[in-house]
Amino acid sequence: MAIFKQELTLEEFNPEIIMNSGQVFRMTYDKKTRVYEAKSGSREVLFYFNEKDDCFDFVCENFEFWKAYFDFDTDYGRINRQILLGEDAFLKKALDVSFGMRILRQDLFETIISYMISQNNNIPRIKKSINALCDYLSDGVAFPTYEVLASVPEAELSALAGLGYRAEYISLFCKGLAGGEFSLEDYHGLTYEVALEALMKHKGIGPKVANCIALYGLHIMDSYPIDTWMKKIIKEDYSQYDLKSYMDYLHGNYPRMEGYIQQLQFYYKRSLK
DNA sequence: AGCCAGGAGTTAA
DNA sequence: TTAACTCATGGC
Numbered sequence: 001m002a003i004f005k006q007e008l009t010l011e012e013f014n015p016e017i018i019m020n021s022g023q024v025f026r027m028t029y030d031k032k033t034r035v036y037e038a039k040s041g042s043r044e045v046l047f048y049f050n051e052k053d054d055c056f057d058f059v060c061e062n063f064e065f066w067k068a069y070f071d072f073d074t075d076y077g078r079i080n081r082q083i084l085l086g087e088d089a090f091l092k093k094a095l096d097v098s099f100g101m102r103i104l105r106q107d108l109f110e111t112i113i114s115y116m117i118s119q120n121n122n123i124p125r126i127k128k129s130i131n132a133l134c135d136y137l138s139d140g141v142a143f144p145t146y147e148v149l150a151s152v153p154e155a156e157l158s159a160l161a162g163l164g165y166r167a168e169y170i171s172l173f174c175k176g177l178a179g180g181e182f183s184l185e186d187y188h189g190l191t192y193e194v195a196l197e198a199l200m201k202h203k204g205i206g207p208k209v210a211n212c213i214a215l216y217g218l219h220i221m222d223s224y225p226i227d228t229w230m231k232k233i234i235k236e237d238y239s240q241y242d243l244k245s246y247m248d249y250l251h252g253n254y255p256r257m258e259g260y261i262q263q264l265q266f267y268y269k270r271s272l273k
Numbered sequence: 274a275g276c277c278a279g280g281a282g283t284t285a286a
Numbered sequence: 287t288t289a290a291c292t293c294a295t296g297g298c
Contacts, residue, residue: 120277124278125278203281230279
C-alpha cells in the first residue's frame, strides 16, 4: 500500500455526490474518520481530503487503476461550461448542485451483474445483494468470479443474496462465460448501437440495464439509461417533449455527453425528494 | 398495509 | 409493434 496525492478541487471530484448518484454500489463513507472506500473488481482504495496539503490522498496498491476508474483524464470542466452556456434550465439547476460528478470507469463484469440485480429493485437492497455475493462467494473485497457464480446452484444463489427471479439471469450469463460461449472482451471497442444490441441478447438485460452497462462498464457516453426517475423527469421537467422528441433534442444538443447529463439529472431529481 | 423500486420476459392482440 | 400481465423481495 502507498499514498498517492492528487490536487483536485471538490468541483472536479466530489465523492459524496458520486457515491450518491446511483452509479456505484460498493462505495462507502466513514463519518468518524472522514474516509471513503471504493471497491471495484478485485481491488479496493481508501481516500480522503487532506486539508494540510489541500489535496486528495488515495491509499491503494495501483493508483493507475484508480486514476482510470475515477476518469481523472477527462476534463469535466469543459463539459460543464458547455452546459452552463446552453439554455436547458433544468439541466443547469441540476449541474448547480452536482459539481464534482464524474462517470466512473467500472469493472465490466461487476457492472453487468450489478445492473442485472438493479432491475425493479431499490438501491439499498441492490447494495445488500451485491455485498452478500462478495461476502459469501468471495473474500468480501473482490467481486466473485463468473466461475464461482456459475458453480452455485440458482436457488442457492437467490437465497444467499436475496436475488429473487434475477438469480436465473445471473446464473445463465455466468454459465455462458464459463462455457466459453462468449467473452467479456467481445463488448469492448463497439459503437453505442452495436454494444446495446450485443448486451441485450442476454436474458435479463433490456434497454435500461444495457444502457447502464454501456455507460458505467464501457464508458460509452452516448448511453442514456431511462428508469422510473428519468421518465418522471422527462414528464415533469421537459413536458414540451414526448420521449422520442426529447431524445432527439438531447442527442442533437449534447452529443456524447448524454450519459453525464443523465447522471446530473438523476442525482438532482432524487435529491429533491 | 400497501406501494414502490435505476425493468424485463412472456403473451396476446 | 405495442399493451397488459407477471415476476421475488424487502425498503419505506
